[in-house]
Amino acid sequence: MMVQAVEEVEDHVLTTSNDPLPSGEDRMQLKELMVLCINLSNKVLDLKNEVIEMKSSHKAKIAELESRVKKLEEENRSLTKELKSFNTRVESLIILDMAHEKIVLSMQDVTNANGKAVTKEMVKVITSAKIIVDEVNTACGVLNAANEEPVSAAPTNITTAQPSEATMTT
Known part of the structure; x- marks a missing residue:
């Protein structure tokens, strides 16, 4: 038994190559893993670029919307000023109208x-x-209707006859 163990040990002695499998299957797996790693790193870089582009486009949209909000706020301020001035004009017209009513009534000696x-x-x-x-x-x-003559509702037929030469009256 001891002899067999020595022979088995000799069969499994490591060779000088780093490939533990003598068939070279590890080389294929290593190449596939390297290609997979390169593809994954490229996808990560692409995703990072997409995120950067999305952030920049979102920043541009945010800036555009902020400027739009500022414009709308300014327009709102101007409209409120116009509304206030309009309300004051209406109030002054109401006051004038009430004064005019008093003047008219005083002119009529009320x-x-x-x-x-x-x-x-x-x-x-x-x-x-x-x-x-x-x-x-x-x-x-x-009263006017009573003075008028009634008109009959029956239609009146008027015929015109041409005298014929054959008829003679005696």
């Missing part, structure tokens, strides 16, 4: 302090006058 009641009364008088005018116009229309 001593009533409550001008709105007077205007309501004036509106009632005007509407009643319009109603009276409408009734008079309707009554006049009925």
